[in-house]
Amino acid sequence: MKTLEYTPRILTLISAGKKLEAVKMAKDLYGLSLHEAKEMIDSYRPGGLNFYTTFELNTKSDYTPEIAKLINEGKISEAVRKAKTTYGISEENAQKMIENYPQSKTNTKPVESTTPVRQENQRTVNTNEDLLPYCCPNCGSNQVEKSIGGKLEHAAAWGGAKLFKSAVLGDYGGLTGGAENEIIKEEVPFQQVCNYCHRTFHASKSQIEAGKYSMSRRESARLTEAYNRKLKAVKDGEVNKIKEEASKKLSRIVFAGAALLIGLLIIATCEHETTGAFGLPAYTWTFMFSCVLIFFGLLGVVVEGTGYFGKLSEANEIDKMPIQSYAINHKA
Numbered sequence: 001m002k003t004l005e006y007t008p009r010i011l012t013l014i015s016a017g018k019k020l021e022a023v024k025m026a027k028d029l030y031g032l033s034l035h036e037a038k039e040m041i042d043s044y045r046p047g048g049l050n051f052y053t054t055f056e057l058n059t060k061s062d063y064t065p066e067i068a069k070l071i072n073e074g075k076i077s078e079a080v081r082k083a084k085t086t087y088g089i090s091e092e093n094a095q096k097m098i099e100n101y102p103q104s105k106t107n108t109k110p111v112e113s114t115t116p117v118r119q120e121n122q123r124t125v126n127t128n129e130d131l132l133p134y135c136c137p138n139c140g141s142n143q144v145e146k147s148i149g150g151k152l153e154h155a156a157a158w159g160g161a162k163l164f165k166s167a168v169l170g171d172y173g174g175l176t177g178g179a180e181n182e183i184i185k186e187e188v189p190f191q192q193v194c195n196y197c198h199r200t201f202h203a204s205k206s207q208i209e210a211g212k213y214s215m216s217r218r219e220s221a222r223l224t225e226a227y228n229r230k231l232k233a234v235k236d237g238e239v240n241k242i243k244e245e246a247s248k249k250l251s252r253i254v255f256a257g258a259a260l261l262i263g264l265l266i267i268a269t270c271e272h273e274t275t276g277a278f279g280l281p282a283y284t285w286t287f288m289f290s291c292v293l294i295f296f297g298l299l300g301v302v303v304e305g306t307g308y309f310g311k312l313s314e315a316n317e318i319d320k321m322p323i324q325s326y327a328i329n330h331k332a
Helices: 008-015 019-030 034-043 065-072 076-087 091-099 116-127 148-167 179-187 205-209 217-269 285-320 323-329
Strands: 002-005 051-054 144-146 190-194 200-203 273-275 281-283
Touching: 008 019, 019 034, 019 179, 034 179, 065 076, 076 091, 144 148, 148 179, 148 190, 179 205, 217 285, 217 323
Parallel strands: none
Antiparallel strands: 002 051, 144 190, 190 200, 273 281
16 A cells, blocks of 8 residues: 655646646655556646545555455455545545555466456466567557557647647647657557558556556467468469469460471461562562561560569469468568
8 A cells, every 4th residue: 555645736726627747756755656657647636635545556564364255255245345435535445445455376276357458468467478568459469559640640639739738728838848749659549560461449547557568479479370380371462473373374385486497487488579669679478477476476475474474473472471471561
C-alpha cells in the first residue's frame, strides 16, 4: 500500500483546470505510470484529504491473513468488503487491491476478476508461460511498428489537443510539447502495422504496456505457423499463375518459329528476282512475302522467348524463396 500526497503545486494545477499538467507532474514526481497518475488526479475531491492511497503489485505484507484466505478460497466479494473495512478505503480501491493480489506459483485456482484482461494475466501467472511483450494478433509476429497512418493520426491528435487546450480551456501558453504529448503517446490508440503479415490495427502505448498485445511464445509460434501455411498457399498460387503465363508465351514461340521456318523454306525454293516495269529487275512477291515471314517470325521468337525464360526464372526464384522472405513483400 502506498500513500501519495497531493502537493500544493498539483492542487494548484487541478484548481486551475490544468488536468493534463497535473497528471504529468504526478507522473514525474512519484514515478507513476500514466494510468496511475491519471487515476490519482481523477480521484481528488475538493475538500477531501490531500493524500491518495494506491496499492502496488506484489506487496504481500499488506494483505492480512484473513484477506489472503478469502482470496485463496475464491470469496472475492467478501475479501473486498474485508479490505474496505480493514483499511478504510473506497470499494473501488479495495477491489483493485484484491485484483492485484500476487498469485503464488503453487496456486492453480484462478481468482475471480471483473475484467477479461485481469483473468488473462492470472492465467499467465498460473501457467508460468514465457511472454512476448508485443505481438501481432493476426500472425503472432513481433515485427510491429507504428505505421505512416499512425504517425499522421498522432500529429492530428496532438494538434487537436493543443486546439482544445487553447480554445476551450483558455490556456494559450505552452503550445509546443507539454502534458498533451504524454497523454497522446500513451493513451491514444494509433494505427500499427505488422511488417510480417502487413495487417494494420490500432493500439496505444499504454495498451501495449498493459499486456493487451502480449502473447505466449507457444501461441505466437502457433499463429505464425498457421499464417505461414496460408502464405505458402498464396505463394504456390502465384508460382502457378506465372507458369501459366509462361506456357502462353511458349505457344506464341511455337507459332513464331513455324512462321520463321515457312519463310526460310519459301525463300529457299522460290525465285528471288523477276523482270519488272520498263524491263528493270525486281524481287518477286513470293520472295518479299517470305522475307516478311522471316522478319516477324524471328522477332516473335526473340521477344516471346525472352519473356518465356524470364517468367520461368521469376517462378523458380519465388518457388525457392523462404517463406519468411516472401512475407516481407506479400500477404495472405
